Amino acid sequence: MPLVDIPLFPLSAVLFPGGPLNLRIFERRYLDLVRDCARDGSGFGVCLILAGREAGDPAVPAAIGTLARITDFCTLPDGLLGISAEGGERFQVATTRVRDNGLVHGEVRFWPDEPGVEVPPEHGLLATILERLLDQVGGAAAKVDRARYDDASWVGFRLAEMLPLAQPEKQLLLQMTDPVQRLEQLQHYMPRFQRG
Structure with missing residues (x-):
């Protein structure tokens, strides 16, 4: 599987394939991420934070995450941007780098879907x-x-x-x-x- 460059959104939560994700977007780097994803129909990677916080300095993300695809936008009561997304494929992060705006990007390798198995x-x-x-x-x-x-x-x-x-x-x-x-x-x- 080739490596693919995607923006990462480290969170204090785990996103599962097929799972819902609602986010309140207020930091410039994440507004940029949402704009780019909306423009080209791409997703962003959600990884559990291992060290650091969601806001402020870039956090250290877990090596395994889930691709999120935006499904809806709204303006929240406080005037901030709200997005709804859904979990897609899982991936493993090979390397990360932090861009000028503080957004973490990862070179990731996507995992294949799990085989269809009945509940024993x-x-x-x-x-x-x-x-x-x-x-x-x-x-x-x-x-x-x-x-x-x-x-x-x-x-x-x-x-x-x-x-x-x-x-x-x-x-x-x-x-x-x-x-x-x-x-x-x-x-x-x-x-x-x-x-x-």
Whole structure:
């Protein structure tokens, strides 16, 4: 896979493939990023911050991230730009550099999509839990085709973004390349959410 240069947006959160992302844009470097992405239809990379903060000096991003594609714009009540985006392909960052405006760019290698794997019977409860969570929350994900609940990758990614896990745990789940292994890890986390 060849290296591709993309702008990076380090965040204090993990974006999963197919997942929603809403951002409030106010720094000049990110306004530039949004303008460029809107102009040429490109995406930007979202990586969990390992050191630093979202605003101010450039933060140190995790080596594995997710491409985000902007799906909508709005003006927020405070007058700032709001964007909605959706997670796409995952990638690994080979090198980074900081441009004059403080925007971090990465030379990244995109990962192939995971193979389609059915949710194994021993993890069927995870699909049921996800369906109940989505019924409560509503939104676009709650209206998906019932067949999605048989897709191990989709179930794993949706549960990983919905459960109140620590960001390093979410990053671990993002970095896994085996959808069944991700479900096993989620199964390992589940006891902490059971009511005593």
